[in-house]
Each structure stands twice: as structure tokens, then as C-alpha cells.
Amino acid sequence: MFRNTKSGYGWISIGFHWVMALLMVGTLGLGIYMHDLPPSAPETFELYQLHKSFGFVILGLALLRLVWRSINPSPRLPDGMKNWERTLAHLGHAGLYAALFALPLTGWIMVSASPWGIPTVVFNTIHVPHFPVSDWTGNRDTVETLFQSLHEYMAWFTVLLLIGHVAAALKHHFILRDTTLRRMISTGPARSSK
Numbered sequence: 714m715f716r717n718t719k720s721g722y723g724w725i726s727i728g729f730h731w732v733m734a735l736l737m738v739g740t741l742g743l744g745i746y747m748h749d750l751p752p753s754a755p756e757t758f759e760l761y762q763l764h765k766s767f768g769f770v771i772l773g774l775a776l777l778r779l780v781w782r783s784i785n786p787s788p789r790l791p792d793g794m795k796n797w798e799r800t801l802a803h804l805g806h807a808g809l810y811a812a813l814f815a816l817p818l819t820g821w822i823m824v825s826a827s828p829w830g831i832p833t834v835v836f837n838t839i840h841v842p843h844f845p846v847s848d849w850t851g852n853r854d855t856v857e858t859l860f861q862s863l864h865e866y867m868a869w870f871t872v873l874l875l876i877g878h879v880a881a882a883l884k885h886h887f888i889l890r891d892t893t894l895r896r897m898i899s900t901g902p903a904r905s906s907k
């Protein structure tokens with residue numbers, strides 16, 4: 714039961730969802746935590762490298778996840794949802810997908826623009842090149858500040874989206890009592906009808 718059906722998610726989509734949910738929450742938490750650390754401490758450097766490494770894993774998985782989504786059916790939203798609720802659900806999911814790309818990309822551009830030129834080495838193994846930012850504008854500082862702000866505002870917007878996302882999932886499960894949450898945990902609903 715690897716593929717989605719119109720009534721539920723297969724194991725691959727469920728796996729992508731929960732592995733990436735864990736990585737996203739962890740990377741957001743790490744970002745917020747490292748913000749207040751003294752910049753010159755050695756452990757700050759290590760935590761920044763870890764944050765950047767998880768960010769690149771998320772970017773890679775996001776690409777694979779989008780390919781998998783495009784070659785699978787998308788499960789129907791539950792019957793009885795009003796039009797505005799459907800629109801909100803689609804916008805929320807699209808926003809979360811956008812965050813999976815926009816956060817790593819803005820982070821990547823930010824560190825590429827930094828005059829410090831600190832290298833990014835994913836899990837101390839893969840050296841990630843910098844974008845040639847100074848070639849675009851000739852002014853690294855402005856680009857760094859701009860993308861730092863974008864990265865930060867987008868991170869907080871994602872936190873808000875996630876609060877809404879989890880609240881919606883809990884409402885479906887405990888109040889509306891439909892299969893929305895169950896079908897992201899098991900493939901039972903996907904098997905119940907093709």
C-alpha cells in the first residue's frame with residue numbers, strides 16, 4: 714500500500730509527512746534557540762551548521778515529495794466541507810509546501826550574501842556552494858539583511874500556519890470525527906475504496 718488513493722494516503726506520503734514534520738519543527742525550534750546564542754561561541758557555530766544541514770535535507774525531501782505528489786492521486790477532502798473551508802485547506806497546504814522550499818532557499822541566499830563567507834558543510838560531509846550574490850547587486854550587506862528578514866518573517870508565518878494546521882487536524886478528529894487525521898497515520902482509509 715505505497716500509493717495514495719482518492720480516499721487516503723499511502724505509506725510513502727505518510728512517511729514524507731511525518732519525517733518532514735519532525736524535521737520542520739526541529740529546524741524551526743533550533744533556529745529560534747540559536748538566535749540568542751553568543752555569535753563567537755564554538756557551540757553556536759556547530760548549531761548553525763546543524764540548522765543549515767537540516768535545512769538542506771528538508772529542501773531535498775521537499776523536491777522528492779512534490780514529485781511523488783504529482784504522480785499520485787490527491788485524497789478528496791471530506792464530504793460536507795463548505796467551499797470556503799476547502800479553499801482554506803488547499804491554501805494552508807500550499808502555504809506549507811511553499812515554506813518547505815522558501816525557508817531553505819532564503820537561508821541559503823542569506824548565508825551566501827554574508828560578508829563573513831562562512832562555508833556550509835552538510836553534516837560535516839557535503840560542501841554546499843554559495844550563490845554568487847555579490848555578482849547580482851554588488852552590495853552583499855543589503856542582500857544579507859533583506860534575506861535574513863525574509864527568512865525570519867517566513868519562519869514565524871510558518872509557525873502560525875502550523876498552529877492552524879494542527880488545530881484543523883484535531884478539529885476533524887475530535888469534533889467532526891472524520892478520517893482526516895487517521896488517513897495521515899494509517900493506510901486503512903486509503904484501502905477502504907480505490
Ligand code: HEM
Pocket residue numbers: 730733734735737738782787788790806809810812813875878879882893894895896897
Ligand atoms: C505536528 C502535527 C501535525 C499534524 C497533526 C498534521 C496533520 C495532517 C493531516 C491530518 C493531514 C492530511 C490532511 C488531509 O487529508 O487533507 C496533513 C497534511 C499535510 N501536512 Fe500536516 N500535520 C502536522 C504537521 C505538519 C508539519 C510540521 C508540516 C510541515 C510543513 C505539515 C505539512 C503538511 C502538508 C504539506 C500536508 C498536505 C499533504 C498533501 O496532501 O500532499 N504538517 N497534515
Ligand code: HEM
Pocket residue numbers: 737740741742743744745748761764765767768769771812813816817818820821823824833861864865868869
Ligand atoms: C526548512 C528549513 C529552515 C527553517 C524552518 C529555518 C528556520 C529558522 C528560524 C526560525 C530562524 C530564527 C529566526 C530568528 O528569530 O532570527 C533561523 C535563523 C537562521 N537560519 Fe534558518 N531555517 C531553515 C533553513 C535554513 C538554511 C538552509 C540555512 C542556510 C543555508 C539557514 C540559515 C539560517 C541562519 C544563518 C539563521 C540566523 C539568522 C540570524 O542571524 O538572525 N536556515 N532559521
